[in-house]
């Protein structure tokens with residue numbers, strides 16, 4: 551598969567933001583049984599269309615949030631102390647979350663591969679959060695809405711979920 555054109559997805563996300571935001575609000579309040587099954591179907595459609603190795607936009611434009619456990623694990627891998635690792639690569643954001651100092655991520659390697667894949671931060675491993683907790687919870691937290699223009703897979707996931715649930 552060739553590199554995908556992230557800008558095409560971004561334009562579509564901007565154009566459809568309002569109706570998709572309204573749909574996600576309905577998902578957040580929905581009592582529909584079987585929503586996890588519907589989300590699994592939408593997730594499959596998203597990954598059928600978008601391959602992360604042809605994109606890597608999250609690693610290029612966003613930063614993971616690190617837990618202390620993440621930092622200890624990755625620092626150990628590089629034979630650094632927690633503080634050495636923090637000072638070299640990380641900072642606190644305005645919410646006091648620990649994030650990368652800069653983008654693209656320092657661990658993004660050739661061919662869009664993560665060079666610390668097996669020990670990457672939990673936040674990276676869970677992204678774009680299709681399977682974490684309940685899709686309703688992520689809709690309420692605006693996870694998908696916030697990532698709509700950044701993550702092509704999220705856009706396709708939300709579009710497909712709307713077709714599956716509402717038939718449009």
Ligand code: SF4
Pocket residue numbers: 600601602603605606607608609677678700701702703704
């Ligand atoms: S998770 Fe989303 S933004 Fe990240 S590489 Fe995959 S499709 Fe691209």
Ligand code: SF4
Pocket residue numbers: 608609613614655656657658659663664665666667670671674
């Ligand atoms: S640690 Fe790996 S997966 Fe996470 S942002 Fe950096 S390159 Fe991407």
